[in-house]
Amino acid sequence: MRRTAPDTCTGHEETRPGSLRVGATAYQPDGGYCRTSVTGTHRACLRAPDSADFDLALLKWNGRFWAVVAEAASSGATLTHTGPAGYYRYRxxxxxxxxxxxxGYDTP
Structure with a gap:
């Protein structure tokens, strides 16, 4: 995990806006998941209010449940994970x- 300033979270293939109240959880993209057909690198960045602490995780469907494969434990942090083809979503x-x-995120 590499930290970046929250305002530098630009230049990704996809972006998804949202809003959360304290203690709430959202899944992206759009409450669902995405499928990758090749092995490759997932990259993501989360911009959130300076006064909030938002955590970002990449989850992969393993056939039984969504498993965390990468985490960024602060707003403005970047997340990078190289993994196989499959179903993924961000929490x-x-x-x-x-x-x-x-x-903001990129998929292989």
Missing amino acids: IQAQTGGGDYTL
Whole structure:
């Protein structure tokens, strides 16, 4: 995991906006998941309010449940994971504070 400033979360293939209240969880893209057909690198960045603590995780479907394969434990952190083809989704959790967020991500 590499930390970046929250305002540098740009230049990704996909972006998804959302809003969370404290203690809430959202899944992206759009409450669902995406499928990759090749092995490759997933990259993501989360922008959230300075007054909030949002955690970002990449989950992969293993045939029985969604397993965490990478985490970024602060807003503005980047997440990078190289993995096989499969079904993936991002989990965003508002640990403290709340507000609008933007998720930027690239898939293989």
